[in-house]
Amino acid sequence: MPSSESPPSSILIIGTGVFGLSTAHSLLISPRYAHTHLTILDAWVPSPDDSGHSRPPALPTSSLDSSRIIRPDYAKSAYAKLAHKAQELWRGGWPLTLWNEDDGPENRNGDEADGVKEGGKEELAKRREKLYRESGLLLTGTDELGNRAGEEYVRESYENVVGLEGKSGKEGRKCSWLSDKEAVQEVLGTGGCTGDWGYINPNSGWADAEGAMAVLRERVWELGRRRGEVEWIEGRAEKLVFEEEDRAQGWRIAGARLENGSEIRADVTVLAAGAWSATLLPKSLGRRIKARGQVLAYVDISNEERRSLGGKPVALDLSSGMFAIFPPTVEEEGFEEGRSEKRHHVKLARHGWGYAHTVPTPDSEPSSSGARSKPINLDLPAPQFSPIPAEGQTVCSDFTAHVAPELAGRPFASTRLCWYADTGTGDFIIDWVPRYGRSVLVATGGSGHGFKFTPIIGDLIMQRLEGTIEEELGELWRWRGDEEIEKEWEDGEGDGSRGGRKGMLWETEMAKGL
Secondary structure, eight states: OOTTSOOOSEEEEEOOSHHHHHHHHHHHHOGGGTTOEEEEEESOOOOTTTTTOSOOOOOOOTTOSSOEEEOOOOSSHHHHHHHHHHHHHHHTTTTGGGSOTTTOSBOTTSSBOTTOOTTTHHHHHHHHHHHEEOOOEEEEEOGGGOOHHHHHHHHHHHHHHHHHTTSSSOOSOOOEEEOSHHHHHHHHOSSOOOOSEEEEETTOEEEOHHHHHHHHHHHHHHHHHHHOOEEEEESOEEEEEEEEEETTTEEEEEEEEETTSOEEEOSEEEEOOGGGGGGTSHHHHTTTOEEEEEEEEEEEEOHHHHHHHTTOOEEEETTTOEEEEOOOOHHHHTOOTTSOOOOEEEEEEEOBSOEEOEEEEOOOSOOSSOOOOOOEEEEOOOSOOSSOOHHHHHHHHHHHHHHOGGGTTOOOSEEEEEEEEEOSSSOOEEEEOGGGGGGEEEEEOOTTOOGGGHHHHHHHHHHHHHTOOOHHHHHHTSOOOHHHHHHHHHHOOTTSOOBSOSSEEHHHHHHTOO
16 A cells, blocks of 8 residues: 555454554554554453553553563664664653643543553653663573574674664763673673573663553553444454455455454454464464464563562573573662562573474365365464473573572473564564455564564554555565575574574473473
8 A cells, every 4th residue: 555545445454462552552553553443362361441551461462561672683774773673762761751741641531641640740650660671681692502503693682783873872881891701701690601602792681571551552542432433352363354346356354254254354464463363374484484383482580580680681592592681770669678578580581493383274165166175284373371391491490500590490380372474584574465365464573582673663564554564564574475484494503592402392291291
């Protein structure tokens, strides 16, 4: 839809993760779409009486978690520059800055937003600080693991972030190269070590993912209530609605059919269902998006232990894919002696090749010959996401002993799988599906690094919708041909940031026990 054309009269967004919810926000604040009916569909939506404040049920989605790394540390310069831009917004208080002074912040009942009391600018500032923490990022490589792609990623990332220094207005916070294990250990400051060499970027950090998504959801809910012409529907899309215009123009997508048999019609459908996206376009997306389960584990620590571990840099070793995120310091949280302790945890996880779970799935897309298609094997999220397999528990336990020796041997408070929507190169897919003209826009393929872009990705998806996206990003996120896709998966290196074992199957690992 070139920007010179009239906007569609109706848009259906399937999915309220990072890509879907941010797109909804961008459309709602754009005057261009003031008269476009917007429908937001997801398996869970806020109930009409909770103003969007309630928390969703536990789901294995990649946007719902206690923390996500916020970094411009990328080997590809395009992502480094984009992440730097997004991080400036995180640093400035996003997403709470979405509530401008004219709006309140107020919820749909005209009351103050959750957590913001009367005279609440000070309270609002405190709430912002709790959503984003700039603790630094320690990015390392481990020689004995022989992961050349990961090692190259560390070096190329270092060059990119050094090139970005001075562009954030922060003085005296320079990246430092660490040439040996002793230097890495000293910077980590836990008594442990994560790699043989690397660098520290003091300008990176992490965000409260679940908290930030709750605020964004709250804002989208409120904007939709005020504007009207916005409908939230709770349900699961069973398949898309395909209509054949004529033999010359072929098929178009006219919306979605839900599991309860009802249909949602729209001029344009934005498919942003993350690791589940391929279920709705099996033939088109099945070879482009593969769900991969990543292990997460959490170790509870006391306030006393936070005095030695709190505020430490995020530690990410790209040879193994293992990383740790530490809680804020006692001082940052305003802990007072004598008060009851609030539970905090150290998060251990692997940004690796993950577990595959293959499911034969009926092909719901129309056949060019009219013949009934055979089921397609799709890599989808597994039905069980907690606890994690024994293999995952072992690597997380071993890494705990390396990164924080004082926690060695401590049982995990909880574990879970996070399902990435992987592409062969680690690049997003944000483009029209050529077979269906300009009726369905796919926005997915976060590949485990999409969350940090939440402040800006909605605008970029809207630009693709309008045909105004800049050339470099348009090329990076374009719909690739089948042969090109096959070659990308055969190359098998992704974006170079993954570590650990390849080829693991969820069923096989679960069968080995927990």
